[in-house]
Amino acid sequence: MAALIVVSEPSGMGGRQVSVMRRGREECLGRAFSDHDVIVFLEAAGLSDPDEVLDDPRWVQWNGGRAWSVPTADGWD
Numbered sequence: 001m002a003a004l005i006v007v008s009e010p011s012g013m014g015g016r017q018v019s020v021m022r023r024g025r026e027e028c029l030g031r032a033f034s035d036h037d038v039i040v041f042l043e044a045a046g047l048s049d050p051d052e053v054l055d056d057p058r059w060v061q062w063n064g065g066r067a068w069s070v071p072t073a074d075g076w077d
Contacts, residue, residue, distance in 0.1 A: 003057060007038060009064025016064075020045050 006026070008017040015031040018041050029041035035054060042050030053059035055066070 003059055003061035005042065005060045007060060007062050
């Protein structure tokens with residue numbers, strides 16, 4: 001089974017497009033800039049407990065890697 005949720009690789013504009021397969025077609029949920037954004041999109045799409053599936057490849061396909069760039073004490077990673 002292919003993942004139902006696709007988080008695209010980071011774009012040049014910033015963020016990552018989040019899509020979900022629903023009723024046999026891909027539906028864009030929006031552009032995410034953090035895990036929290038992805039969770040909010042998935043909750044709005046009707047998925048209960050989306051934070052529990054973020055790292056489950058049966059549910060989420062992370063294109064371009066899983067990690068976000070996050071601020072550190074020395075600046076951005």
